[in-house]
Amino acid sequence: GRIRHYKWDVKYEYKSPDCVKKLAITINGRSPGPTILAQQGDTIIVELTNSLGMENLAIHWHGIRQIGTPWSDGTEGVTQCPILPGDTFSYRFVVDRPGTYMYHAHYGMQRQAGLYGSIRVSVPDGVSEPFAYDYDRSIILNDWYHKSTYEQAAGLSSDPFVWVGEPQSLLIQGKGRFNCSKLTTLNLEPGVCNATNPECSPYTLTVVPGKTYRLRLTSITALSALSFQIEGHNMTVVEADGHYVEPFTVKNIFIYSGETYSILVKAEQDPSRNYWMTTSVVSRNSTTPPGLAHFNYYPNHPQRSPPTDPPAGPLWDAVEPRLAQSLAIKARQGYIYPPPATSDRIIVFLNTQNKIDGYTRWSVNNVSFTLPETPYLIALKESRGNAQHLFDQKPPPEGYNFTSYDIYSVANNTNATKSDSIYRLKFNTTVDIILQNANTLTNNNSETHPWHLHGHDFWVLGYGEGKFDINSDPARYNLVDPIMKNTVPVHRYGWTALRFVADNPGAWAFHCHIESHLYMGMGVVFEEGIEKVGKLPSQNMGCGITKGFWKP
Numbered sequence: 070g071r072i073r074h075y076k077w078d079v080k081y082e083y084k085s086p087d088c089v090k091k092l093a094i095t096i097n098g099r100s101p102g103p104t105i106l107a108q109q110g111d112t113i114i115v116e117l118t119n120s121l122g123m124e125n126l127a128i129h130w131h132g133i134r135q136i137g138t139p140w141s142d143g144t145e146g147v148t149q150c151p152i153l154p155g156d157t158f159s160y161r162f163v164v165d166r167p168g169t170y171m172y173h174a175h176y177g178m179q180r181q182a183g184l185y186g187s188i189r190v191s192v193p194d195g196v197s198e199p200f201a202y203d204y205d206r207s208i209i210l211n212d213w214y215h216k217s218t219y220e221q222a223a224g225l226s227s228d229p230f231v232w233v234g235e236p237q238s239l240l241i242q243g244k245g246r247f248n249c250s251k252l253t254t255l256n257l258e259p260g261v262c263n264a265t266n267p268e269c270s271p272y273t274l275t276v277v278p279g280k281t282y283r284l285r286l287t288s289i290t291a292l293s294a295l296s297f298q299i300e301g302h303n304m305t306v307v308e309a310d311g312h313y314v315e316p317f318t319v320k321n322i323f324i325y326s327g328e329t330y331s332i333l334v335k336a337e338q339d340p341s342r343n344y345w346m347t348t349s350v351v352s353r354n355s356t357t358p359p360g361l362a363h364f365n366y367y368p369n370h371p372q373r374s375p376p377t378d379p380p381a382g383p384l385w386d387a388v389e390p391r392l393a394q395s396l397a398i399k400a401r402q403g404y405i406y407p408p409p410a411t412s413d414r415i416i417v418f419l420n421t422q423n424k425i426d427g428y429t430r431w432s433v434n435n436v437s438f439t440l441p442e443t444p445y446l447i448a449l450k451e452s453r454g455n456a457q458h459l460f461d462q463k464p465p466p467e468g469y470n471f472t473s474y475d476i477y478s479v480a481n482n483t484n485a486t487k488s489d490s491i492y493r494l495k496f497n498t499t500v501d502i503i504l505q506n507a508n509t510l511t512n513n514n515s516e517t518h519p520w521h522l523h524g525h526d527f528w529v530l531g532y533g534e535g536k537f538d539i540n541s542d543p544a545r546y547n548l549v550d551p552i553m554k555n556t557v558p559v560h561r562y563g564w565t566a567l568r569f570v571a572d573n574p575g576a577w578a579f580h581c582h583i584e585s586h587l588y589m590g591m592g593v594v595f596e597e598g599i600e601k602v603g604k605l606p607s608q609n610m611g612c613g614i615t616k617g618f619w620k621p
């Protein structure tokens with residue numbers, strides 16, 4: 070493969086993605102950052118300079134497994150020390166599979182300040198994809214807050230707790246539109262909201278009548294689960310998280326933070342007008358208005374508004390269509406890689422919201438995750454087997470009390486704790502994970518959580534409603550043609566079952582992709598084959614036990 074070398078300068082700049090001016094994190098002046106375009110087998114080198122001035126930095130390459138390069142995963146606290154202001158860090162990794170991926174900040178809650186972008190990996194020369202299209206486009210969906218990341222993070226770790234609330238806008242490829250007349254309540258200075266700023270004119274996708282477009286949809290939302298649709302057009306789903314899907318056609322697609330989909334859309338409607346592309350929040354009774362963009366038939370003017378009202382999205386609280394979409398996703402015929410028939414270990418993760426020492430937290434089996442001072446990869450490699458004092462060595466729980474726990478009631482987890490302990494997996498073993506959803510601290514409320522695994526893809530064996538039953542539900546697993554993914558939703562009061570092979574030496578985060586949920590402890594870390602990890606680059610060090618470590 071080729072080497073693709075990027076030099077990125079990351080800094081804060083005033084941006085108006087939704088017409089409201091605020092400090093956003095940019096890469097070479099842009100948010101979303103540049104799209105990485107590569108071919109399977111290429112080596113990506115990103116030389117990243119932290120020009121944020123007062124904030125640390127790390128960037129994660131979401132969906133790239135980092136086989137043999139666990140130190141390039143970019144997960145601060147797990148695989149590296151933060152990149153300090155003024156420092157430069159070189160990420161180097163191979164994109165070994167075609168598909169649609171993303172990158173984003175993985176330090177604190179920095180992702181939602183605008184540090185994100187698309188990665189598109191094409192098939193090698195001479196290989197063709199199992200579907201045809203004329204043009205290939207990337208569209209990132211995001212939600213957007215007017216408060217700074219700092220203010221949000223501080224609120225989440227306060228007592229009394231200050232929730233981040235619903236986002237102010239939804240962005241399609243970095244553009245949204247806040248209604249400036251609503252700003253008075255926020256008491257902002259005049260001129261801060263400018264509806265005529267070209268920076269916030271709607272994103273337009275110009276299409277040529279009769280042509281077929283592959284749209285690579287990515288959701289990088291901080292909080293929201295989304296539905297996306299194109300007025301008057303069907304879309305055919307053909308790829309999910311880098312894997313070919315047995316095609317199915319929908320009017321709207323549900324997409325959760327951390328997921329990617331390729332959809333095929335044919336420009337076959339009346340070409341004398343433009344159409345809306347819309348995205349709206351589902352799963353939460355959100356106050357956030359839909360995000361709008363133009364599906365522009367050439368040669369109409371790209372900024373000409375469609376003559377119709379934007380189509381209403383699906384009902385926010387209808388779980389059935391969302392579960393139905395999850396169940397409709399199967400591996401494509403001819404591209405089926407069945408999972409091992411059995412697993413060596415089953416871990417059940419009960420997702421609950423808890424109060425710990427008066428603070429609101431998220432927990433997995435009553436343990437709310439915290440990061441240690443020394444990132445795990447460094448702790449495990451550099452302490453020469455003497456990591457006892459670097460993180461909690463007691464293995465975290467493999468499950469919860471299935472018989473007595475009522476997933477429909479407000480949790481009464483008086484024994485919830487915080488911990489930085491991790492799951493040690495035997496190298497090359499097959500592991501099943503059952504994610505079990507439950508009630509939050511609010512009566513009759515359960516939330517959707519998109520869980521993302523670093524360093525691997527997993528097979529999605531099944532979804533179900535209610536409490537997972539270890540005696541009967543595994544018999545319903547799809548072991549024939551399950552899709553592989555790296556991010557998967559756990560629906561309200563439901564469960565999701567995954568299987569993966571622990572064959573990638575390193576330390577890997579597995580967490581809810583909702584920015585505030587991870588910040589509040591909704592995650593775990595897996596370690597496997599640590600003795601097979603090569604020598605860590607010195608640039609990963611400089612914190613914890615490697616504090617003051619000299620860097621060349």
Ligand code: C2O
Binds near residue numbers: 580
């Ligand atoms: Cu895209 Cu650890 O996340």
Ligand code: CU
Binds near residue numbers: 518519581586587591
């Ligand atoms: Cu969550």
